Amino acid sequence: MKPSHNVRVWRDHDVPGLEVSLVRANSHAFPRHAHDYYSIGLMEHGGGYYLDQCDDCFILPGEIALINPGQVHTGVPPRGMRNGYRMLYVNTEWMRRLAADLGRQGYPEFTHWIVGLPRVRDMLLRLTCLVADGGELLAKESAMVAAFSLLMASHATMRPSLPGPGGEPEAVRRAKEHLHARLDGKVSLEELAAETGLSRYHLLRVFKAATGMSPYAYHLQLRVEHARRLLLNGLPFVQAASEAGFSDQSHFSNTFRHFFGMTPGQYLAR
Numbered sequence: 001m002k003p004s005h006n007v008r009v010w011r012d013h014d015v016p017g018l019e020v021s022l023v024r025a026n027s028h029a030f031p032r033h034a035h036d037y038y039s040i041g042l043m044e045h046g047g048g049y050y051l052d053q054c055d056d057c058f059i060l061p062g063e064i065a066l067i068n069p070g071q072v073h074t075g076v077p078p079r080g081m082r083n084g085y086r087m088l089y090v091n092t093e094w095m096r097r098l099a100a101d102l103g104r105q106g107y108p109e110f111t112h113w114i115v116g117l118p119r120v121r122d123m124l125l126r127l128t129c130l131v132a133d134g135g136e137l138l139a140k141e142s143a144m145v146a147a148f149s150l151l152m153a154s155h156a157t158m159r160p161s162l163p164g165p166g167g168e169p170e171a172v173r174r175a176k177e178h179l180h181a182r183l184d185g186k187v188s189l190e191e192l193a194a195e196t197g198l199s200r201y202h203l204l205r206v207f208k209a210a211t212g213m214s215p216y217a218y219h220l221q222l223r224v225e226h227a228r229r230l231l232l233n234g235l236p237f238v239q240a241a242s243e244a245g246f247s248d249q250s251h252f253s254n255t256f257r258h259f260f261g262m263t264p265g266q267y268l269a270r
Contacts, residue, residue, distance in 0.1 A: 007262040009269070011232075014137045015144055017094030020128045021087045021262075028261040030075035032213055033221050036162075038090040038108075039073075040151075041065035042124055046083030049076045050113055059114050064121055066110035066155060070163035072212040073113075075261075086128050090148070092162060098148055099158065108156035115155055123147035168210040171196035175207055179219045183226045185245020187219060224259050227252065231268060 006024040041050075043059045050065050050073050051057040059065050067073050069092055077083050096107050127143040129135075168176075178195045179187060192215055193200045207215050227244035231237070238249065246252035256264050 007266050008132070009262070009267055010131045012131050012134075012140065015131065015140050017091035018127075018131065018144060019089040020131045021089075022128070022132065023086070023261065024084045025082045026084070026261065027077055027080075027082045028075075028257075029077065030261060031217065031258060032072055032074050033217075033259055034070050034072045035067070035089070036069050036225075037092055038069060038095055038110075039065070039067040040088040040090065040124065041067070042086040042088075042121060042128070044084040044086065046077055046081045046085075048078070048081075048083055049074060057113050062118070062121065063114050063116050064124070064151075065114055066112060066151075068109050068163075069107075086125070088124060088128065095148070095152075098145065099152060101145075102149060102152065104152075104158050106158040106160045107162055108152050109159045110156050112155055117151070117154065120147060120151050120154070123150065169206055171198050171203065172207050172210040175203065175215060176211075176218070179215065179222060182219075183223050183244060185219075185223055189215070220255065221259060224252075224255050227256070227264075228260070228267070231264060237264060 006026055008022045010020045010022075012018065012020075041059065041064065043061050043063055043065070045061055047058060047060050049058050050067070092107060099106065099108055123143065124147050127140070127147055130140045130143055174196050175192050178192060189200050189203070193203050196203055198206070204214065207213075207218070211218055213221075223244040223246070227240045227246070230240035230243060235243070241247075241249055241252035244252070246255065253263055256262075256267070260267060
C-alpha cells in the first residue's frame with residue numbers, strides 16, 4: 001500500500017453484512033458521531049481516544065474497540081501520532097441472527113469500549129485478510145461466525161431492541177424525527193424550535209444533553225450517511241451529494257472525509 005493511498009475499503013458480496021477498511025499512517029481526528037451498525041476496530045500502530053480523553057477509552061496496538069449501534073464516539077489520535085488500524089462494520093440483523101444461532105434473543109450489546117483479546121483479535125484479523133484477498137465463501141463465512149460468536153460470548157449482553165426513540169425527552173424525539181425527515185439539509189433552528197415547542201436556546205441544551213451532539217452535527221451526520229448509501233446504490237456523485245443537501249461538491253467531499261476519514265472516491269474504490 002503506497003503512502004498516498006493509505007485507506008482501502010472492501011465490500012464482499014459473499015458476506016453482505018460486513019464492510020472492512022484498512023488505514024495506514026493516518027492522523028485523522030473523527031468528530032463525535034454514531035453509526036446504525038456495529039463498529040469493531042483493531043489497532044495495529046499508534047493509538048487513539050474513542051470517547052473524549054479518558055484513560056479507559058484509549059486504545060493501544062493489539063487491542064480491540066467495540067462500538068454498539070447508536071453509541072456516540074470519537075476517534076482522536078494524540079498530537080503528532082499517525083495510526084494504523086482495521087475496522088469491521090457489521091450489520092445489526094446479521095448480529096441478531098448470529099445471537100439466535102447461539103440461543104440468545106435480541107441484539108448484542110458490548111459492555112466495554114476497549115478489550116484485549118489476542119485470540120479474538122487474530123480471528124478478526126484473519127477475517128479481514130480473507131475479505132481483502134478474495135478468500136473462498138466457506139472460509140469467509142466460517143471465520144466471521146467463529147470470531148463474532150466468541151466476541152459475543154465473552155463481552156456482550158442482550159437487549160430486546162436497538163437504541164431508538166423513547167429514552168430521551170419528547171422534544172428531542174420530535175426534533176430527531178424532523179431531522180430524519182429532512183435529509184436535503186434545509187432545516188432551521190427556528191423551525192426545529194417551533195416543531196418541539198421549546199425556545200432555540202433550550203432546544204440546543206436538551207438536544208446536546210440527550211444525544212451528545214448538537215442538532216446541526218446530528219443532522220449533518222444523517223445527511224452524509226444518506227449520501228453514502230446513495231453512492232453504494234450506484235447514484236452518481238453529484239446526484240448523491242445534491243439529494244443530501246450538498247450543493248457544493250467540495251463541501252460534500254470535505255464533510256464525507258470528516259466523518260469517514262476518507263474521500264468518497266477512496267470509499268468507493270475497490
